[in-house]
Amino acid sequence: MRMTNSHPVMQKPADSCCDDNWAQVYIGLGSNLGDSEQVLQRACWAIAQWPSVRNLRMSNWYRSRPQGPQDQPDYVNGACCFTTHLAPRTLLAALQQLEMDLGKIKQRHWGERLVDLDVICYGQLILNTPELTLPHPMASQRDFVLVPLQDLAPDLVLPKFGSIQQCLEQLPETFLYAVADTSLCHQPDKRIELLHEKNAEAVI
Numbered sequence: 001m002r003m004t005n006s007h008p009v010m011q012k013p014a015d016s017c018c019d020d021n022w023a024q025v026y027i028g029l030g031s032n033l034g035d036s037e038q039v040l041q042r043a044c045w046a047i048a049q050w051p052s053v054r055n056l057r058m059s060n061w062y063r064s065r066p067q068g069p070q071d072q073p074d075y076v077n078g079a080c081c082f083t084t085h086l087a088p089r090t091l092l093a094a095l096q097q098l099e100m101d102l103g104k105i106k107q108r109h110w111g112e113r114l115v116d117l118d119v120i121c122y123g124q125l126i127l128n129t130p131e132l133t134l135p136h137p138m139a140s141q142r143d144f145v146l147v148p149l150q151d152l153a154p155d156l157v158l159p160k161f162g163s164i165q166q167c168l169e170q171l172p173e174t175f176l177y178a179v180a181d182t183s184l185c186h187q188p189d190k191r192i193e194l195l196h197e198k199n200a201e202a203v204i
């Protein structure tokens with residue numbers, strides 16, 4: 001996958017950009033086709049290389065049963081967080097482009113997918129537009145989103161929904177396997193921190 005410099009996420013931050021323009025965002029990742037762990041890892045590496053992104057960190061990866069149609073493989077899920085000066089809709093468009101670059105083909109609703117990248121929250125922003133809802137409307141009801149978020153920010157409070165802990169206590173349904181079995185790399189020292197590896201070429 002090769003990104004050109006004309007792509008919005010490849011443009012360098014404006015010199016006048018001040019810290020106030022950088023939002024802390026959380027992205028939910030999922031895959032149940034192909035080599036899912038590798039696909040999610042590649043997605044995170046690609047995002048970490050966008051000049052408009054700083055300090056990307058990844059959660060552990062987890063296994064969950066599918067929601068919706070049950071005749072599909074189980075999922076690998078995780079989350080990543082970073083700061084960005086991309087506007088919310090530009091960020092969503094960039095993530096959708098990345099999904100396509102990684103090889104996503106749209107199939108049935110809630111069906112199997114090579115990669116799914118959702119904006120879980122963008123700072124404390126609450127947004128309701130046809131193309132983008134923030135925080136993600138289903139975030140508070142999905143353990144496969146909440147548990148990875150907890151890895152990244154145990155004290156995170158989601159706008160509208162409250163703390164991760166509160167959301168987990170009120171879950172209507174669970175998808176993750178028993179947590180002891182579900183984490184694919186649960187040792188904190190194995191957690192990968194991608195601290196702005198800008199020297200690497202933006203080629204996967």
Ligand code: AMP
Pocket residue numbers: 092110116117118119120130131132133134135136137
């Ligand atoms: P899905 O393929 O199920 O992930 O749904 C993708 C659709 O959800 C896209 O058309 C997006 O415009 C829309 N959408 C609304 N809010 C969000 C969000 N917070 N993150 C990702 N996609 C969103």
